[in-house]
Amino acid sequence: MIKILSIFLLVATLAATPVLRAADIVGTVTFKGTPPAEIPLTQMEDNADCMAMHKETPTTHHYVVGKNGEFGNVTVYLQGMDGKSTGATAAPAVLDQKGCLYEPTILAVQTGQKITVKNSDDCIHNVHAIPSPTSGNQEVNDPQQPGGADLTYSFPKPEMFLKFQCDVHPWMFAWVSVFDHPYFCVSGTDGKFTIKNVPPGKYTIVAAHRKAGEQTQEVEVKDANATVNFTFEPPK
């Protein structure tokens, strides 16, 4: 009798206690105003292999801004979350070389997470990752033949905007941010971002763009999605 009563009381207590679940932080990044003009990659015009894959000369992609100011390629992350990396078991991120350009140009991964670099082109590339000298990550430089095997890298230390470049085609570069936790994402071309499964609590959230700068806000996650929006303007 007492046993049954105890179990009943336990279940009732659990049912009454609100369960705090992880939630997402969602939002939109917008760009107000006209971004600086992108620059045609005229050096590519001297390379027949690369130009064969384009109808016209491509431009740089420093700013990815939609018709209504949707701001893509902004890296959004939570501060102060180091030590929570799940990179070792995370699915590999993919960096592709297509049309003698990197896709995507902005990527974010965790420490220890694999980055698979593909060569989808019919020409040689070299994959040259240049970390900051003080980051603790190692520089790598490997050849990649057309149709050759994918190359795989991972970086053990957090670092913002680690550069990948191809020295055969010097207009090719991409920036990979490495975080020691899983609470980050890169805004899409629609400007939207989602940081998934954030435990309840108060956080500082950062939106960083290599040219437009960096902004921070405070956000509190309870048991429903939290929304944070960022608005960037042209550099003064």
Next chain:
Amino acid sequence: MNANAPVKINRPLHWFAIATAIATFLLLGAGGLVTSHEAGMSVPDWPNSYGYNMFAFPISKWTGGIFYEHTHRLWASAVGLMTTILAVWLWLRDPRKWMKWLGIIAFFGVVAQGVLGGLRVTMHMNSLGIFHGVIAQTFFVLMCAIAFFTGGIWQKKSENKISTVPRGLRSHVLFVTILIFLQLILGATMRHQHAGLAISDFPLAHGKIWPDTNPDAIARYNQERMEVMNANPITAFQVVLQMVHRIVAIVIFTGVAAAVGLSVKRLGKKDLLTKLSIFWFALIIFQIVLGIATIWTNKAADVATAHVLVGALSLVTGALWCIIAFGHSAKLSETETAPFGAFGTFAANK
């Protein structure tokens, strides 16, 4: 051997030495193009090229940056071969002991250059790239000196027919030549930051006489710059480096102008060294124009490479001026010791 007896000129050796010096100059250009096109790491392996023996790498794969890096390696091999032949030829045929040893130094110099270049690639070290660039120009000075020593103008010194150059003028030109060498080190350091132009305007610097270098300003420079090439971010160190490079250029300009004035005054307008100093001054003016053009063309590869080459010619001109001047000023002793005759005489008389 009587030091005052003229050494018979070995014309084939002399012409081969000139050819090797010219080949070295062209190699400087090839190497300059590699860095100007940011192609230094485009062939990740060494001494092979993408797994091929470098002499068997298919021409169809010489694309993009590979073309500059790979042809640079091939041309370097040719210069290495020519230097080796020259060293052997000097050892066997030049009666002057110091010339034989100059040939040996040249041989080890070109080998060291090759290894440095290779290690720069395999060890991913920009600092080795700086050494590689500086030693390349030093090696070029050596090859020009060897070509000069095997020729007739140097031999006339031995016949004791050239006038003495005043010590003050010699010291001045030597000082300016050393300054040019330091400027070359600054330039090599700048180029091997691989950060594009740290200052993209001239005559101002980021809109000021002396640019801001605080962290906010540096962040602003990086934000404003829309890179087309894979440039590293600008740093405060690079901004200061370029400013120092500009200031040293002004000092060099003044120093070479003074060398012209002093040469005209002390040696006369018709003296070989006066004419050489005027040529030197023309080179420096051209070099300054190229330096400004490098900025105004956003570091166009051909302009930046021309700037490297004219810098090399400026260094060699100053060095040859010094060699001739110090050689002319030597009182010939019974033992011909070294090209810097005044120093050699001093050593012999100790």
